[in-house]
Amino acid sequence: xxxxxxxxxxxxxxxxxxxxxxxxxxxxxxxxxxxxxxxxxxxxxxxxxxxxxxxxxxxxxxxxxxxxxxxxxxxxxxxxxxxxxxxxxxxxxxxxxxxxxxxxxxxxxxxxxxxxxxxxxxxxxxxxxxxxxxxxxxxxxxxxxxxxxxxxxxxxxxxxxxxxxxxxxxxxxxxxxxxxxxxxxxxxxxxxxxxxxxxxxxxxxxxxxxxxxxxxxxxxxxxxxxxxxxxxxxxxxxxxxxxxxxxxxxxxxxxxxxxxxxxxxxxxxxxxxxxxxxxxxxxxxxxxxxxxxxxxxxxxxxxxxxxxxxxxxxxxxxxxxxxxxxxxxxxxxxxxxxxxxxxxxxxxxxxxxxxxxxxxxxxxxxxxxxxxxxxxxxxxxxxxxxxxxxxxxxxxxxxxxxxxxxxxxxxxxxxxxxxxxxxxxxxxxxxxxxxxxxxxxxxxxxxxxxx
Amino acid sequence: xxxxxxxxxxxxxxxxxxxxxxxxxxxxxxxxxxxxxxxxxxxxxxxxxxxxxxxxxxxxxxxxxxxxxxxxxxxxxxxxxxxxxxxxxxxxxxxxxxxxxxxxxxxxxxxxxxxxxxxxxxxxxxxxxxxxxxxxxxxxxxxxxxxxxxxxxxxxxxxxxxxxxxxxxxxxxxxxxxxxx
Numbered sequence: 101x102x103x104x105x106x107x108x109x110x111x112x113x114x115x116x117x118x119x120x121x122x123x124x125x126x127x128x129x130x131x132x133x134x135x136x137x138x139x140x141x142x143x144x145x146x147x148x149x150x151x152x153x154x155x156x157x158x159x160x161x162x163x164x165x166x167x168x169x170x171x172x173x174x175x176x177x178x179x180x181x182x183x184x185x186x187x188x189x190x191x192x193x194x195x196x197x198x199x200x201x202x203x204x205x206x207x208x209x210x211x212x213x214x215x216x217x218x219x220x221x222x223x224x225x226x227x228x229x230x231x232x233x234x235x236x237x238x239x240x241x242x243x244x245x246x247x248x249x250x251x252x253x254x255x256x257x258x259x260x261x262x263x264x265x266x267x268x269x270x271x272x273x274x275x276x277x278x279x280x281x282x283x284x285x286x287x288x289x290x291x292x293x294x295x296x297x298x299x300x301x302x303x304x305x306x307x308x309x310x311x312x313x314x315x316x317x318x319x320x321x322x323x324x325x326x327x328x329x330x331x332x333x334x335x336x337x338x339x340x341x342x343x344x345x346x347x348x349x350x351x352x353x354x355x356x357x358x359x360x361x362x363x364x365x366x367x368x369x370x371x372x373x374x375x376x377x378x379x380x381x382x383x384x385x386x387x388x389x390x391x392x393x394x395x396x397x398x399x400x401x402x403x404x405x406x407x408x409x410x411x412x413x414x415x416x417x418x419x420x421x422x423x424x425x426x427x428x429x430x431x432x433x434x435x436x437x438x439x440x441x442x443x444x445x446x447x448x449x450x451x452x453x454x455x456x457x458x459x460x461x462x463x464x465x466x467x468x469x470x471x472x473x474x475x476x477x478x479x480x481x482x483x484x485x486x487x488x489x490x491x492x493x494x495x496x497x498x499x500x501x502x503x504x505x506x507x508x509x510x511x512x513x514x515x516x517x518x519x520x521x522x523x524x525x526x527x528x529x530x531x532x533x534x535x536x537x538x539x540x541x542x543x544x545x546x547x548x549x550x551x
Numbered sequence: 552x553x554x555x556x557x558x559x560x561x562x563x564x565x566x567x568x569x570x571x572x573x574x575x576x577x578x579x580x581x582x583x584x585x586x587x588x589x590x591x592x593x594x595x596x597x598x599x600x601x602x603x604x605x606x607x608x609x610x611x612x613x614x615x616x617x618x619x620x621x622x623x624x625x626x627x628x629x630x631x632x633x634x635x636x637x638x639x640x641x642x643x644x645x646x647x648x649x650x651x652x653x654x655x656x657x658x659x660x661x662x663x664x665x666x667x668x669x670x671x672x673x674x675x676x677x678x679x680x681x682x683x684x685x686x687x688x689x690x691x692x693x694x695x696x697x698x699x700x701x702x703x704x705x706x707x708x709x710x711x712x713x714x715x716x717x718x719x720x721x722x723x724x725x726x727x728x729x730x731x732x
Contacts, residue, residue, distance in 0.1 A: 183589070195653035195692035233600070233637045234649075234693055236706040269587050274596050274635030277691060291588070291595035293634040309589040352655040352696035359697045394654055394692075424696070432658050440657040444691055450634075 105338060106362040107326040108319065108346060112206030117241055120248040123209040129254060131325030132216045136262045139328070141172070144221040148324065150332035152344035157189060157280070157317030158392065158421045160410040169304040170222040170312050185313040186224040188215055188321055189285060190231040190238070193277045194393035195444060196426040199348040199360055200318040204231070204238035207322075208245035212268065214321040216254060217328055219266045222314055227268045230285055230315075233275045242270050277448035281497050282315035283307075284450065295452040296497035319348060341366030343409040351377035353427035354384040360424075366407040372425060373404070384429035388513060392421020394441050395502025397509035398428075417509070433529035434514040435521055438507055439467040445503035456500035459490040463507060470518060473526035480518060483511060569616040577602055581620060592623040595631050599638050608639040636691070643686040644679045646724050649703040652689045655696035664700050667714035671721060684725055 111118060111126055118126065135144050149164025173180035188211060192200040204211065215227050231239050246268055249255040257265045276294050278284045283297035286308050307313025323345055327335045336344045343365045349372045350360035356378030363372065369391065373379065380386050388398045391408065397418035399406070406416050413420045428437055446460035463486050469475045487508040490500035511518065521527055573581075580601045584594035598617045603609050609632055618625040632638045639647070648668065652661055668687060672680050679686040695701035698710035702717075709720055 192694055193692060196655050196696050197692070198694040198696050201694045232694075234690070234703055234708075237708075267587075271597070272600065273637075274600060275637035275691075276635050288596065289593065290590070291593040291631065293630055309593075350697065352699060353658045358655075358699075390654075426654055426658070426696075428658070437654065437657065440652070440654055444653055448691060 104346075104363065106346060107330075107338075108203065108210075108322050108348060109206075109362040111210060112202060114202070114206045117206055117208055117245075120209060120245070120252060120254070123207075127329075128209055128325070129213050131328035132213045132220075132254070133260065135217045135220055135328045136260055136264055141221045141223060144217065144328065147332055148221070148327060151327045151335040152332075153320065153323055153327065153335070154343060154410060155317055156319035156323075156347065156422070158194070158395075158419070160420060163316065163320055166304070166316075167218075167222050167314060169302060170314060171305065172223060181311045183226050183309070183311045184222065184224040185308045185311055186215060186219045186222065186227040187282075187285065187289065187308065187313060187315045188227070188229045189280060189282065189315050189317050190229050190235070191273055191279045191285060192235075192318070193232055193275075193280055193448075194395065194422050194424070195441070196352055196390065197350065197393045197422040197424040199350055199422065199424065201235055201238060202348070202360060203318055203322050204235065205241060208238075208241045209249070210322050210325060211242070211318060212245050212249050212254070214324040215268060216259065216266060217324045218314070218316060218321055220264050222312075224312075224314065225266055227266060228289060229268070229270045230279070230289060231270055231272050232279075233273050239270055239272055246270065276450070277444075278450045278497075278499060281499070284497070285315060286313060293450070295450050298496075339365035339409070341407055341409045342411065347408065347423050349376075349408060350424040351427060352424065353389075354381045354429040354431070355379065355427050356381050366409040366412065368405050368407050369399070369425065370404040372408065373427070377425075377427075380427070380429060384431060387428045387430050387432075387434065389428060390421075390426040390506060391418050391423075393424050394426070394444060395419075395498075395505055396421040397505045398513050400513055419505070431529065433471070433527050434510055434517050435467065435471050435527065436529065438510045439464065439471050441506050442467055442503060445499065449499060453496035453500075455490045455495045456497075456503075459486050459500060460503055462486060463490075463503070470521045471527055473521065473524070475518075475522040477522060479522065480511070480515075483507065487511070567615075569612060569619045572612045572616040573602070573620065574605065577605055578620065581617070585621070591621045592627070595621055595623065595628055596635065596638075599628075599632055599635075603639060607645075608641065608643050610642075614640075642679070642683075644683045646684060646704050647686045647688060648721075649688050649690035649693070651691070651693045651695070651699070651701045653692035655692070656700040659699040661700040661712075663714050664702070664712045664717050667717050668721070671718050685721070 145167055153163045154160045219227055255268050273279050279288045279294045281296045284294040288294040289308055303313040338345050345365050346362050347365045348360055348362050352358045361376045386401050388400050390396050391399055391413055399418050403416050406412050410420045442463045446464045449456045449460050451457045466479050466482050487504045490504050492501045581598040584597040585591050588594050599609055602613045615625050618628040672685055674680055674687045676687055676689050693701045695710045700712045701710045
């Protein structure tokens with residue numbers, strides 16, 4: 101059996117992450133050192149471009165291309181902005197996704213090193229790690245790593261004797277899914293409500309406080325030390341597919357051993373689910389799955405041999421997203437699952453644009469009716485219409501289209517289930533119907549503590 | 552009735568310096584956050600969190616005080632405070648239970664955990680027990696999907712919950728001495 105190379109997770113230690121000195125003795129900070137001493141920013145940019153690294157936060161945008169839009173200035177240019185910003189998006193709130201938490205808690209220095217490389221490339225002098233509020237342990241460990249890095253001149257002024265200076269801070273979010281959208285995240289960092297901004301201007305031109313800003317996902321960034329250290333060809337060769345590198349895949353739901361695994365980009369769903377997650381838990385059968393978090397389309401058992409890379413998953417009608425499989429079994433009701441997802445999106449909608457603010461709660465209302473057995477035939481048409489009203493191009497950002505993806509695909513793949521709920525006036529799965537009903541009542545009355 | 556400005560009683564405007572509501576350590580923590588941002592109001596969210604950490608929740612007085620300190624309108628800060636899930640604008644109990652109700656916990660039966668807590672403490676989402684020990688809230692995905700169902704109380708994540716072990720956790724906490732006594 102060929103040994104799988106796992107650059108991202110080889111130094112992860114969840115119990116007690118490596119201190120700076122230990123991290124260095126394991127080969128850490130060699131990538132940053134090489135970038136700062138041997139390469140110009142343009143050379144690192146070209147290297148990352150050549151490596152084919154794509155964003156791991158869900159959209160899969162080429163990282164090199166994202167960076168190439170940042171305006172660069174000569175040292176004596178009067179038009180140069182006082183600050184350029186690099187932000188690590190550690191606001192991991194996509195349901196069914198927990199990969200960044202693993203990297204943050206297990207190898208905080210890897211992210212610090214990665215951010216030094218990224219900041220050097222785009223000539224950013226200030227960086228923030230935008231961390232979700234619930235990740236207390238990650239926050240503590242990141243701050244510790246940053247302090248160590250300052251002490252040994254990996255952060256601060258004239259890093260390692262070069263002309264490059266970079267300050268790095270942790271910002272803890274107060275919790276809202278929409279903060280994961282990069283322009284909403286920028287508003288949150290400015291202390292505002294996290295409503296997404298209109299684009300253009302793109303953040304690379306006018307982002308945080310109106311200055312050039314790049315926002316990258318944690319997993320994306322963590323690839324950088326390895327790419328710089330080992331080269332673009334090495335990174336491409338990690339994957340047998342057209343997409344480069346490895347990917348941290350995960351599986352949750354009623355599978356035998358839920359968890360996450362760093363595997364070559366393009367590993368098939370079947371391999372992740374059956375070899376790594378051990379298949380379905382005893383007594384449960386596979387019904388379908390969301391391949392990359394809550395805001396991706398359902399796939400069916402017939403799609404199991406699809407490679408989990410951006411293009412292949414798109415070809416079968418879904419998205420790679422965050423690479424976290426959410427597995428639906430035969431004892432869980434598909435309608436209830438979609439209702440749970442839609443409730444999440446309705447709660448987390450920022451309320452800025454009408455299709456999302458009104459559409460997502462409307463979908464929740466209709467789905468609740470169907471799930472509780474009081475659905476009407478025309479409800480299905482309403483849901484189809486909502487899928488259209490909330491689709492791309494009709495909303496301010498990607499939240500509502502993301503909410504549509506599981507709904508639309510469930511209506512297609514599990515249409516018989518929806519119809520049975522309406523025809524029979526009940527949900528046939530509900531062994532705990534009473535609990536669900538009381539929960540629905542509770543949430544409609546609202547937990548008013550946060551205003 | 553004739554309306555004569557000269558004969559009207561003067562309006563008594565009381566100016567309150569709300570900044571006095573903040574402690575020295577709170578102000579110094581907030582000023583540190585201000586120092587790493589380009590504008591004062593950018594520290595608003597961190598300031599709310601700093602005060603909440605000290606006092607358990609953000610009262611009107613605290614909110615006005617932070618707004619004054621950051622030179623921003625109270626209404627704007629209120630808009631920020633009510634936007635975010637983890638800022639409490641009502642008094643909460645000593646322990647705030649955040650039970651995850653997102654998809655992985657749904658598939659693995661968080662409903663039973665809800666029911667167990669609900670029965671044990673006699674409160675639903677958004678409610679606080681009479682002795683002000685516990686407040687019960689739902690939370691979106693806590694990133695513990697491989698060990699679902701999960702919840703957070705304080706800074707502690709609890710995973711692989713069952714209707715039985717969740718009661719043990721609550722009993723353990725209830726028997727602890729109150730932090731603020």
